[in-house]
Amino acid sequence: MDKRKVVAAYRCGFITLQECAQILGLDSLQVKGIMEHPDLAGSGKSLNKQQTVSS
Numbered sequence: 001m002d003k004r005k006v007v008a009a010y011r012c013g014f015i016t017l018q019e020c021a022q023i024l025g026l027d028s029l030q031v032k033g034i035m036e037h038p039d040l041a042g043s044g045k046s047l048n049k050q051q052t053v054s055s
Contacts, residue, residue, distance in 0.1 A: 010035070 003024055010020040010031075021031040 007035075 001023065006015070006020055006023045009015045010017065015023075017028055017031060021028045024031060026034075
């Protein structure tokens with residue numbers, strides 16, 4: 001199953017957080033953290049950014 005569809009179903013309220021986590025094979029707290037931080041959700045935009053580290 002497409003993980004993006006699972007996340008979309010959760011956001012629309014079709015499934016609970018626990019059901020979403022179970023389908024994705026994650027812990028409920030991990031899913032909650034991903035939902036609160038869109039950068040972790042793999043939107044693609046943040047993956048192309050490079051962070052610079054000042055030393």
